Amino acid sequence: MKPETQAIHAGYEIDPSTGALAQAIHLSTTFERDPNGEYERGYQYIRNGNPNRLELEERLATLEGGAACAMFASGSAAMLMLLQALKTGDHLIAPADMYFGIQVILREILAPWGLETTFVDMAADLSAVKAAVKDNTRMIITETPSNPMMKLTDIEAVGEIAHEIGAIYVVDNTIATSLFQSPFDLGADIVVHSTTKFISGHSDVLGGALIAKEETDFFEKIFRIQEIGGAVPDPHSCWLTLRGIMTMPVRVRAMHEYSCQVAQFLGEHPQIERVLHPALESHPQHDLFKKQMRGATGLFSFMVKGDAARAMAFTNHLNIIQRVTSFGGVRSKIEHRASIEEGTSTPDNLLRISIGLEHPDDLIADIDQALAQVK
Ligand SMILES: *Cc1c(COP(=O)(O)O)cnc(C)c1O
Numbered sequence: 001m002k003p004e005t006q007a008i009h010a011g012y013e014i015d016p017s018t019g020a021l022a023q024a025i026h027l028s029t030t031f032e033r034d035p036n037g038e039y040e041r042g043y044q045y046i047r048n049g050n051p052n053r054l055e056l057e058e059r060l061a062t063l064e065g066g067a068a069c070a071m072f073a074s075g076s077a078a079m080l081m082l083l084q085a086l087k088t089g090d091h092l093i094a095p096a097d098m099y100f101g102i103q104v105i106l107r108e109i110l111a112p113w114g115l116e117t118t119f120v121d122m123a124a125d126l127s128a129v130k131a132a133v134k135d136n137t138r139m140i141i142t143e144t145p146s147n148p149m150m151k152l153t154d155i156e157a158v159g160e161i162a163h164e165i166g167a168i169y170v171v172d173n174t175i176a177t178s179l180f181q182s183p184f185d186l187g188a189d190i191v192v193h194s195t196t197k198f199i200s201g202h203s204d205v206l207g208g209a210l211i212a213k214e215e216t217d218f219f220e221k222i223f224r225i226q227e228i229g230g231a232v233p234d235p236h237s238c239w240l241t242l243r244g245i246m247t248m249p250v251r252v253r254a255m256h257e258y259s260c261q262v263a264q265f266l267g268e269h270p271q272i273e274r275v276l277h278p279a280l281e282s283h284p285q286h287d288l289f290k291k292q293m294r295g296a297t298g299l300f301s302f303m304v305k306g307d308a309a310r311a312m313a314f315t316n317h318l319n320i321i322q323r324v325t326s327f328g329g330v331r332s333k334i335e336h337r338a339s340i341e342e343g344t345s346t347p348d349n350l351l352r353i354s355i356g357l358e359h360p361d362d363l364i365a366d367i368d369q370a371l372a373q374v375k
Pocket of ligand 1: 074077099102174175196206
């Protein structure tokens, strides 16, 4: 099946007891034991599994082309649980411009526990990854495209380094989505998603997923941490995420198309210094984009000529595009990243934009009138 069909049908069946087309939300925390003492209907306690979460896990594993999926209450929880499956004394290599919250987890929570991380700029320099390898390197993490600089990392090349040393290779596929990037085909062992973004797609539900290419002992450990640790999403969140997934391929395809139009407009505008959009030929790694991505979704960045105040003033004049953090929802969003990233190297005049599903002509008109007001 193609992704559009999988997004609607994988793991789905009509409710056998009622014939209902839409799934029920099973809020029950506990399930009946059979007279023989077993749980033959498959459910015992909500933390171990419930119908809504299992359907979601099957859907996500199928879309990503993986063998198994474990859902968590957020993308950050998914990463924390993944890292907790490592041992004290292990070493991992992560991107220097990795999602900020995960950097905080590594620096403030896991470093004092004895998990050591080397942050390297993998997009710029593969030899830096090789140079960071130690005897105890157990995991290499990649996040591509990066946020907000939209740098691309060669997934396959980093994977070769990981496999040479027998390390687990993890790719955060949140920004590209399974529609546009297939890390398992390029050597990844585990794929991470914050389902809060493009997958759920309506800015109304938090979630995170770990997906395994194969059911390994390491992934068994993750299931154990999921079940016993309990950082799991509730059934209602799973239901909302499943509802969002059904339109994910169509939404993401449209966002890609609209974002290309908006990026092109910005690229030709005299008040814009630079546009960072991987699908544009002006992107310094456009060749790598063509090699490993099938589209660029709706997230990109651009720099307004002038300083931070000028960039912020521009956002204050927008009427349709909203000044909020996060990305991936149906409403277009814009954010001045440098002012929310502590100790950042992000340029002061950079804005990150997440194109939603409004008509691109309206988005372009909104940007045009706002730029006119900061002349
Ligand atoms: C948002 C995000 C996360 C964290 O996910 P939450 O669901 O917000 O906890 C991790 N990685 C990337 C790339 C993200 O964009």
